[in-house]
Amino acid sequence: MPVLWLTLIVVAISAAGFVMGRGRAMASADGNIRNLHSLPVYYGANALMKSVVPALGVMVLWLLAQPLFIDNRIAQMIPETEIAEGANIGLVMSEVRRTAAGIDNALRVGALDPTTAQAANADLEAITQSLKDAGQVVTSQITQPVLGAAQSYSAMAQTSNLLMTIAVLLVAISGAAWGVLESAKAFRARNTVEQGILALLIAAASVAILTTIGIVLSLIFNTVEFFRLYPAADFFFLLEWAPSFSGRGGASSLGILPLLWGTIYISLVALLVAVPIGLFAAIYLSEYATPRVRSIAKPLLEILAGIPTIVYGLFALLTIGPILLTVFGDDGLGWMQGQRAVMTAGLAMGIMLIPFVSSLSDDIINAVPQAMRDGSYGLGATKSETIKQVVLPAALPGIVGAILLAASRAIGETMIVVLGAGAAARLSMNPFEAMTTVTAKIVSQLTGDSDFASPEALVAFALGMTLFVMTLGLNVFALYIVRKYREQYE
Amino acid sequence: MTDASLNSPDASRPAKSLTHEDARTKKRNASERRFRMYGVAAIGTGLFFLLALLTAILSAGLPAFKQAVVEVPFTLTQEEYDEAEKALLKTGVYTEYFITSLSSTMDAEGVEIEFDKKAVERLLGKVGGELRTYYRENEDDLGAPIAFELAAASRVDRYLKGTFTRDDLQAGNRFFMPEDFDLIDAMREAGLVKQVFNWNFITGVDTGVDNPGGAGIGASVLGSFFMMLVVLVLSLPIGVAASIYLEEFAPKNRFTDFIEVNIANLAAVPSIVFGILGLAVFIQFAHLPQSAPLVGGLVLTLMTLPTIIISTRASLKAVPPSIRDAALGVGASKMQAVFHHVLPLAAPGILTGTIIGLAQALGETAPLLLIGMVGFVARYPETFVEGFFEPNSAVPAQIYNWAARSDAVFTEKAWGGIIVLLLFLITMNTIAVILRRRFERRW
Numbered sequence: 046m047p048v049l050w051l052t053l054i055v056v057a058i059s060a061a062g063f064v065m066g067r068g069r070a071m072a073s074a075d076g077n078i079r080n081l082h083s084l085p086v087y088y089g090a091n092a093l094m095k096s097v098v099p100a101l102g103v104m105v106l107w108l109l110a111q112p113l114f115i116d117n118r119i120a121q122m123i124p125e126t127e128i129a130e131g132a133n134i135g136l137v138m139s140e141v142r143r144t145a146a147g148i149d150n151a152l153r154v155g156a157l158d159p160t161t162a163q164a165a166n167a168d169l170e171a172i173t174q175s176l177k178d179a180g181q182v183v184t185s186q187i188t189q190p191v192l193g194a195a196q197s198y199s200a201m202a203q204t205s206n207l208l209m210t211i212a213v214l215l216v217a218i219s220g221a222a223w224g225v226l227e228s229a230k231a232f233r234a235r236n237t238v239e240q241g242i243l244a245l246l247i248a249a250a251s252v253a254i255l256t257t258i259g260i261v262l263s264l265i266f267n268t269v270e271f272f273r274l275y276p277a278a279d280f281f282f283l284l285e286w287a288p289s290f291s292g293r294g295g296a297s298s299l300g301i302l303p304l305l306w307g308t309i310y311i312s313l314v315a316l317l318v319a320v321p322i323g324l325f326a327a328i329y330l331s332e333y334a335t336p337r338v339r340s341i342a343k344p345l346l347e348i349l350a351g352i353p354t355i356v357y358g359l360f361a362l363l364t365i366g367p368i369l370l371t372v373f374g375d376d377g378l379g380w381m382q383g384q385r386a387v388m389t390a391g392l393a394m395g396i397m398l399i400p401f402v403s404s405l406s407d408d409i410i411n412a413v414p415q416a417m418r419d420g421s422y423g424l425g426a427t428k429s430e431t432i433k434q435v436v437l438p439a440a441l442p443g444i445v446g447a448i449l450l451a452a453s454r455a456i457g458e459t460m461i462v463v464l465g466a467g468a469a470a471r472l473s474m475n476p477f478e479a480m481t482t483v484t485a486k487i488v489s490q491l492t493g494d495s496d497f498a499s500p501e502a503l504v505a506f507a508l509g510m511t512l513f514v515m516t517l518g519l520n521v522f523a524l525y526i527v528r529k530y531r532e533q534y535e
Numbered sequence: 536m537t538d539a540s541l542n543s544p545d546a547s548r549p550a551k552s553l554t555h556e557d558a559r560t561k562k563r564n565a566s567e568r569r570f571r572m573y574g575v576a577a578i579g580t581g582l583f584f585l586l587a588l589l590t591a592i593l594s595a596g597l598p599a600f601k602q603a604v605v606e607v608p609f610t611l612t613q614e615e616y617d618e619a620e621k622a623l624l625k626t627g628v629y630t631e632y633f634i635t636s637l638s639s640t641m642d643a644e645g646v647e648i649e650f651d652k653k654a655v656e657r658l659l660g661k662v663g664g665e666l667r668t669y670y671r672e673n674e675d676d677l678g679a680p681i682a683f684e685l686a687a688a689s690r691v692d693r694y695l696k697g698t699f700t701r702d703d704l705q706a707g708n709r710f711f712m713p714e715d716f717d718l719i720d721a722m723r724e725a726g727l728v729k730q731v732f733n734w735n736f737i738t739g740v741d742t743g744v745d746n747p748g749g750a751g752i753g754a755s756v757l758g759s760f761f762m763m764l765v766v767l768v769l770s771l772p773i774g775v776a777a778s779i780y781l782e783e784f785a786p787k788n789r790f791t792d793f794i795e796v797n798i799a800n801l802a803a804v805p806s807i808v809f810g811i812l813g814l815a816v817f818i819q820f821a822h823l824p825q826s827a828p829l830v831g832g833l834v835l836t837l838m839t840l841p842t843i844i845i846s847t848r849a850s851l852k853a854v855p856p857s858i859r860d861a862a863l864g865v866g867a868s869k870m871q872a873v874f875h876h877v878l879p880l881a882a883p884g885i886l887t888g889t890i891i892g893l894a895q896a897l898g899e900t901a902p903l904l905l906i907g908m909v910g911f912v913a914r915y916p917e918t919f920v921e922g923f924f925e926p927n928s929a930v931p932a933q934i935y936n937w938a939a940r941s942d943a944v945f946t947e948k949a950w951g952g953i954i955v956l957l958l959f960l961i962t963m964n965t966i967a968v969i970l971r972r973r974f975e976r977r978w
Contacts, residue, residue: 109821235868239868242870245776246777246779246784247780249773249774249776249777250785250794251794252773253794253797254797256840259812259816260809260811263812263814264815266815322580322581325573325574325576326574326577326578326581329573329574329578330574332574333574342582348585349581351960352898353897353898353900354900355898355934355935355953355956356956358938359953360588360591360592363591363946427563427564427566428571429566429571432570457806457807458805459901460901463901463935464935464938484901487807487811491814491905492905492907492909497819506815509807512807516808517804
């Protein structure tokens with residue numbers, strides 16, 4: 046039964062539970078609401094909650110576990126000889142899955158009759174042909190083991206689906222019945238329902254933990270897998286990045302150092318643009334600007350923060366790049382070869398970070414107590430002297446924190462470097478040369494056609510891990526500094 | 536000692552007035568002015584960048600919304616129609632009719648030029664086919680004068696917009712000959728060329744590299760729409776529930792602290808890492824379909840949750856405790872006090888935060904690249920459910936896709952796509968601002 050229908054039936058059962066639970070409670074109180082412990086709606090909600098939550102929970106778990114279980118069973122059915130010619134079991138499994146889906150599809154449109162589909166010694170060519178007729182993309186000729194596996198795959202999937210339907214409906218009905226039978230005037234329905242809601246709230250709050258765990262696990266597992274195929278020492282210390290394009294491993298050099306250098310260089314350029322502009326803008330806005338100027342300039346600057354990064358990427362590639370090329374290119378100073386370069390990406394990223402630096406520093410400068418400024422004025426200092434010698438030193442830890450946060454943003458930024466920085470990994474000092482970054486390589490290694498089991502694809506997870514650790518470290522450190530500083534003056 | 540001696544000028548210090556600035560004061564004041572100027576310059580630079588960005592977007596993107604058409608008055612009689620339908624190459628005959636009509640129109644305007652069938656097809660596409668289709672469907676129009684609007688090829692379009700000049704044409708281009716420029720100029724002189732709004736860009740789907748002019752952003756707008764639907768349906772309830780727990784019920788313990796730390800860190804994790812998560816968990820592990828808006832929506836949900844939780848908690852915190860106390864005082868349970876009183880009062884703030892979170896998610900590109908939402912999508916989903924599961928693109932991913940192609944027409948489309956994206960973002964943010972202005976209560 047399709048999941049959508051099953052869900053609707055579960056909802057219908059629980060709705061019936063709601064009505065019956067409510068009715069039963071009212072009946073037990075002789076129709077007088079004052080004899081009940083809770084409001085009638087809570088008795089209904091109790092029955093509803095007890096049927097819909099566990100039923101949908103069972104369904105979701107089943108749907109998650111089913112493919113794992115079936116894949117495991119099917120994978121054992123495929124003989125080793127079949128895997129030897131393909132690169133790995135994953136490829137064969139996806140072929141099996143495609144074939145199974147194709148058989149189901151062909152059955153639905155009538156291109157294949159059920160007896161042929163299930164026959165163990167079915168004519169392979171005929172089946173392949175009818176699958177192709179039914180519009181299923183099948184790579185080539187289906188082999189006998191694949192067909193057998195596909196047949197048991199769809200059989201197992203059907204059985205599993207049937208079992209799931211039964212289990213889910215059973216849970217829904219028994220939950221509803223439990224809730225209805227409980228409904229009597231002395232039953233503390235409200236407390237039960239509220240406990241249930243609290244549990245749901247806690248579950249929602251735990252999504253944040255689950256996400257972190259998901260990120261960490263998916264990074265760690267694939268990184269470990271990568272290091273099994275590729276030596277870790279090479280990854281960390283090799284000065285060359287040259288993945289082979291065949292996707293079969295072997296001749297690839299996957300050293301992270303050129304990528305790290307590109308990342309750091311571009312971030313440095315970005316910070317050199319963003320920090321002075323952002324900091325001076327923040328100082329002017331918080332110390333000099335009239336309320337009127339502030340109310341206009343601050344939101345305008347913050348528009349820059351709301352613009353999606355893809356826009357900056359395009360701006361870098363198509364506006365900044367050509368302008369730089371006319372000045373520093375072959376017609377000008379001759380330092381720049383193409384429009385993609387460290388400067389191109391760095392400038393665009395710097396523009397993006399200006400509002401980030403300025404609004405964070407603005408908050409921090411505003412948090413410096415007025416008494417410190419007044420003291421300085423009282424000694425005869427000018428405004429700029431006060432700012433330079435009193436306000437900024439007091440705000441320095443916070444500003445450093447803000448800059449670190451901006452740096453973490455710059456390191457993790459993807460679209461600007463994918464479009465603006467180029468694709469060649471280089472260790473060079475020339476800021477007008479194309480370089481590439483960790484994020485850009487994650488994108489290029491995972492969007493190609495290579496399969497997930499090759500070191501060329503898995504390296505993206507190791508890069509992701511590096512990126513995650515770097516940004517996390519910067520963030521934790523920056524937040525620690527900012528928080529510590531805030532406590533000083535509050 | 537007399538008053539006089541007390542007031543007499545000190546010999547060691549030169550006489551000076553307070554209005555007269557000495558060198559040191561001058562230096563200090565100059566440095567003050569300089570410092571102030573740095574601030575003005577910084578803000579000026581920031582605003583200049585904003586202006587440059589907007590100018591670049593508008594000047595490069597607006598042409599994508601315009602399309603050059605050639606309008607030719609045309610009459611087809613019944614006899615001509617019958618004759619054409621009898622011929623072996625039917626559309627060829629229609630093209631001949633069209634060319635005759637075009638040259639007589641131009642002659643009437645006093646413009647003389649020689650051109651052949653090939654040139655017409657290079658500039659205006661398969662004219663004969665279009666005419667035939669039209670007349671076969673509208674036989675009543677036979678004999679009556681019709682003004683045909685024919686969409687010009689993308690190079691004509693760019694020539695008229697000034698982004699493609701005679702110098703840009705490479706020798707040996709099969710799709711465009713040097714003499715075609717003269718024909719366009721002649722048609723323009725005869726007043727046949729018009730600029731109309733390019734509806735195809737709004738409603739169309741992506742096209743292959745051989746037909747850059749026909750590419751539209753419609754399907755990817757729909758893809759973004761389905762993703763936003765997933766994000767809204769998942770992140771709003773989960774985010775609000777999590778915030779209510781953390782703000783109203785959570786005891787101060789290790790578990791709560793752990794959640795808080797997690798949320799704070801997730802807010803700063805680079806978006807590409809969420810893409811890796813989506814790829815590993817939703818596609819590799821759970822076998823959800825690649826490139827599907829559902830998966831994109833799930834990834835963006837996880838990304839937006841911290842934003843929504845942070846803003847929801849702020850608006851829950853803004854509801855004064857007296858509201859809760861009053862509700863508890865008349866016998867409500869804590870849960871009732873929160874859901875019946877605090878939550879409705881915090882709703883405008885929550886909604887504002889949610890819209891801003893959605894706007895952020897709408898512009899996000901990097902995670903979508905990893906889950907494959909960047910492929911070539913040539914059709915609309917047919918049913919509502921298909922919209923979630925069929926491969927689709929999203930507006931920012933489509934822009935990236937166009938930007939990565941080398942054809943200058945696609946570049947223009949990419950800028951045009953950015954205008955569409957920014958229009959959506961501006962609308963959402965405006966709604967958020969209006970909601971805040973209208974419903975925000977200061978206690």
